[in-house]
Amino acid sequence: MIKVEHLTKCYGDFTAVSDLSFEIDEGHVYGFLGPNGAGKSTTMNIMTGCLSATEGHVRIEGYDIFEEPKQAKRKIGYLPEQPPLYMNETPAEYLKFVGEAKGLKGGELQRQIEEILRQTKLEHVKDRLISALSKGYRQRVGIAQALLGNPKVIILDEPTVGLDPIQIIEIRDMIRQLGENHTVILSSHILAEVQAICEKVLIISQGKLAAFDRPENLEKLLLASNAISFTVEASKEEIDEVLGGLGQITEWEIQAKEDKGTMVSVKTETENVRDICRKLFFSFADKKKAILEMSSKKANLEDVFIELTEGEKREEEECGVSEE
Numbered sequence: 001m002i003k004v005e006h007l008t009k010c011y012g013d014f015t016a017v018s019d020l021s022f023e024i025d026e027g028h029v030y031g032f033l034g035p036n037g038a039g040k041s042t043t044m045n046i047m048t049g050c051l052s053a054t055e056g057h058v059r060i061e062g063y064d065i066f067e068e069p070k071q072a073k074r075k076i077g078y079l080p081e082q083p084p085l086y087m088n089e090t091p092a093e094y095l096k097f098v099g100e101a102k103g104l105k106g107g108e109l110q111r112q113i114e115e116i117l118r119q120t121k122l123e124h125v126k127d128r129l130i131s132a133l134s135k136g137y138r139q140r141v142g143i144a145q146a147l148l149g150n151p152k153v154i155i156l157d158e159p160t161v162g163l164d165p166i167q168i169i170e171i172r173d174m175i176r177q178l179g180e181n182h183t184v185i186l187s188s189h190i191l192a193e194v195q196a197i198c199e200k201v202l203i204i205s206q207g208k209l210a211a212f213d214r215p216e217n218l219e220k221l222l223l224a225s226n227a228i229s230f231t232v233e234a235s236k237e238e239i240d241e242v243l244g245g246l247g248q249i250t251e252w253e254i255q256a257k258e259d260k261g262t263m264v265s266v267k268t269e270t271e272n273v274r275d276i277c278r279k280l281f282f283s284f285a286d287k288k289k290a291i292l293e294m295s296s297k298k299a300n301l302e303d304v305f306i307e308l309t310e311g312e313k314r315e316e317e318e319c320g321v322s323e324e
């Protein structure tokens with residue numbers, strides 16, 4: 001449905017988006033996740049035809065956004081980070097204006113406006129000035145204008161930024177509902193938000209695609225990400241022998257020798273952390289070595305996000321140091 005190929009955007013000497021390629025299929029809610037300045041808005045502005053690219057292509061249902069903008073844009077509804085609302089108009093007036101600009105008229109325009117006002121729960125404020133609406137309601141007006149023309153794809157740039165917790169819940173519910181009839185792409189720097197709404201997540205870091213998968217698969221992506229810590233009454237040599245013989249442990253660190261035992265941190269690629277805990281327990285018990293404490297931690301999307309986005313920063317810093 002959407003094909004982004006080798007997209008690059010430079011602002012002068014600065015490369016904001018670098019060789020970005022991905023495909024969006026019909027009928028899912030996609031999350032575009034990345035820290036501030038990662039290049040999310042730049043990519044969305046290019047995908048919606050609001051900004052030119054330095055290199056690369058964007059195709060919306062086969063239409064090139066740069067070469068066939070009219071046909072491509074008809075397929076997209078866009079809520080930019082700063083929605084272009086006219087404060088001295090009412091939602092009803094504003095939607096009529098946007099609908100006409102999108103080529104709708106007469107009964108069809110009226111029918112769509114009524115349907116969208118209902119869908120975005122704006123009916124009771126439709127004749128109030130937009131300047132008098134709360135930020136949450138203004139955001140709904142922004143989403144409403146994106147829905148006019150019944151586009152297949154809805155692109156929302158940071159739709160919940162600046163809203164209070166109740167408004168955030170309402171907008172998220174609305175996005176979930178939109179996902180039933182549209183392909184939705186939303187950007188966010190809030191991991192929990194993407195995790196709560198999206199079926200697929202693109203992680204973007206410093207203008208590059210760091211990962212693209214379902215949230216649950218991303219959690220599996222990090223090798224050796226599940227961690228177990230335990231304290232055992234055993235020497236370093238005994239610990240090395242037991243852990244080396246277990247097979248499913250990728251690395252371990254013997255942290256400190258205390259009066260009450262030796263603290264060990266273990267990393268494993270195995271999904272079933274509980275199974276490893278059991279094996280550790282019985283392996284040390286077989287050698288009459290008592291485990292005094294044990295805790296485990298499964299990697300979550302946050303770990304993946306930090307690892308992928310921080311990892312790049314670290315690499316850059318390390319390069320910087322070695323260059324000096």
Ligand SMILES: Nc1ncnc2c1ncn2[C@@H]1O[C@H](COP(=O)(O)OP(=O)(O)OP(=O)(O)O)[C@@H](O)[C@H]1O
Nearest residue numbers: 011014016034035036037038039040041042043189
């Ligand atoms: N017009 C511009 N001129 C120069 N640099 C720009 C311009 N627009 C964006 N940038 C830079 O490009 C990078 C990516 O910006 P972009 O707004 O796409 O990121 P973002 O992921 O959407 O971040 P945020 O969540 O803060 O909006 C940033 O470093 C930003 O400062």
